[in-house]
Amino acid sequence: MRSSDAEALSGLKVLDLCRVVSGPFATMHLGDLGADVVKIEDPRNGDESRRYGPPFVAGESAYFLSVNRNKRSCAVDLKSAAGRDIVRALASVADVVIDNFRPGTLDKWGLSYEALRGENRGLIQCSISGFGRTGPDADRPGYDLIIQGESGVMDITGDPDGPPMKVGTSIADLVTGLYASQAVLAALVKRQRTGTGGRVDVSMLDAMASLLTFNAGMYFATGENPKRRGNVHPTISPYETFEASDGWINVGVANDKFWTLFCSVIDRKDLEADGHFDAAPKRAANRAALAALLQPIFATRTREAWLAAFRAAGIPAGSIKKVGEVCEAPQLVTRGMVQSVAHRVAGDLRFVARPIRFDDEAPAPSTPPPILGEHTGEVLSEWLGWQAPAIEKFAKAGAFGSRMSSERSAG
Template identity: 60%
Template sequence: MRPLAGIRVLDLTRVVSGPFCTMLLGDLGAEIIKIEEPEHGDDSRAFGPPFTGGESAYFLSVNRNKRSCAINLKKPQGVELVRKLAMRCDVVIDNFRPGTTDRLGLAYADLRRDNPALISCAITGFGAEGVDANRPGYDLIIQGESGIMDITGDPHGLPTKIGTSIADLVTGQFASQAILAALVERARTGQGKHVDIAMLDCMASLLTFNAGIYFTTGQSPKRRGNAHPTIAPYETFRAADGWLNIGVANDKFWQLFCQVLERPDLGADPRYARASERVSRRGELVPIIADIIAAQPRRYWIAALTRAGVPCGDIRSVAEVCEAEQLTGRGMIVEMAHPTAGTVKNILSPFRFGGDDGGDGDAARHLAAPLLGEHTAAVLAEHLDIGPYEVRALEALGVIRCHQAETAHG
């Protein structure tokens, strides 16, 4: 039994931040009822190419372990179905703009009045209040607004977004953490509460030492490419046949590093003895190191530095990571059967608990992302006691959508 077995989540989210949050909860064992717009479903179902079996690879990557229930929230009957489902859930989560749930007739206060133990979570771009509250919040926009892009990229080039949807993903992680904390509190008090998660808040919190530099000096940190503002050498170097990362994070590693470079003179040089001195003299020190590293291939340096205990690493492609023995050996790559896409592979959440096998046996506990409306009839039957006749009537009225395979099976 997984940690969140028995917890039911009503998922009104779409695209990335909310779906990533609910996928994390689903990986931990929660039942995730994903409410989707009946005609097109989650926006990310259309994000592509690539598609496989008619399904977007993007959608498949952040929606495993969920049941799709297609309900039209533009219909009063659809809103009433969702309201009734919320009465039978532990958590309801959305990533609408502020005020949308009120306009739909699904205000948090009303839902919690019907179900005092309900935990509600709203993910927005800028928060529920403030001058920017009503602005739409997409990952690219938040990366820029949060200061992250201003400190990312070549110092002589453009501000650069991080290569994954970091604002969405970090927000989903923070939202799942807050929901778990609210569940723990509810276990003590019996009462639910509302959680307000803003993407801007989440990304700004990642500034940590960069914000600390500003608060201490009054100066805003600038882009340094792959160099670290307070550690040197701690960056990317070109070897004879490609790139690698080297992280000389303290004075002990510096001495070991100089031994590997066969430059004991650098290790003995008082100008570079302490970390702060290496940072202040990085302009003269890094070119010396770069010339040495360029003389040998990556494998040489990674082997030599690893033997010496100096942190280093290759710069792998996504393909290399997905096939890496370290991940596959720990059961981090799961294969799941999908009705139209065949075998779907995902990288799992990094949770490990005592007793988990972490290997092939773990695959049986995970379900591939659902087809649109795949579980509509089943969810309504299980949780609202709505039978096949009423399901067909609701579908005829455009209130719900059932996947054809489910309808035929029913």
């Protein structure tokens, strides 16, 4: 584990009862900031995402590896009384407990916030769920695809004449994880002021609904549902995607100043004064006609030629890159955003590092995603002061699962 005092959250103990994406993404960000994150996993199979694939790297899921760096793994069976005793003991010395079980699950196991807080008044417990702890849908399971649809985001994504479309990444899981890590940091600040912890409730539906922003604003203002717009903006034009002679680019002519510059770059100064396009609201109202005029112009030059011209004029523009191009991009590599770490099984792993830096310093080196149960004995010794006999006692009581030997649990 990392122990640098320079890390913002150095010394913070986070007990991670999460799996798959939303919770692990939240705890990974806390780990990236220096927290000691201990991930509790089922000893039989671990986090479900360990089996998500292909691809696998030497048997390790690329999916799991992508959201579990800077953590330690403890294989503990929460379905056993002895395993739950271990979690209660760890929670008694933790600063934060994070889970993404369906509401009520931890309560049934005797691991409710009230039960854990009884042993630790400063404990912050953050619970992530699909629909929140209250309301008519509180007991529904939350999965990214379902929440993308329920939140309205899919209805405004995709071609205007096509079906609703999900975002190309697990946006509901990821944005919820970001909100959860933000909420934990806020709760820690509050604890400094009050001396006591508290409960944090983060709903995937709430998180995604918050992203509707101006789309919700348009509905509240008019009572009408926004329509799918593809790659165009509802109030700005041209602010969309065009096809050059060898690929696609995005252009963001976000105001009248940029419009004047844009007309010069494309050598169509006549458009600048055209009564249909000479002000931003007019360009938005006549978007289709403007796009029909512009597309043949963009087709006359390459992506790089257009991007160079727009860059020289100070007009926002960019290419539409493949994931591989982004992962190898000089801008990210130069800033230390593409890092590598040695994994015990998978070998050299590359990943996109945390996007936060302090005092212009690149992100600190990370520890690799853990092997299932890799740190069980180590954590019990460090956090609780347990020695081998105590760990052996819990192993015999089934705390680490019947398929794991006490020797592995203690190692």
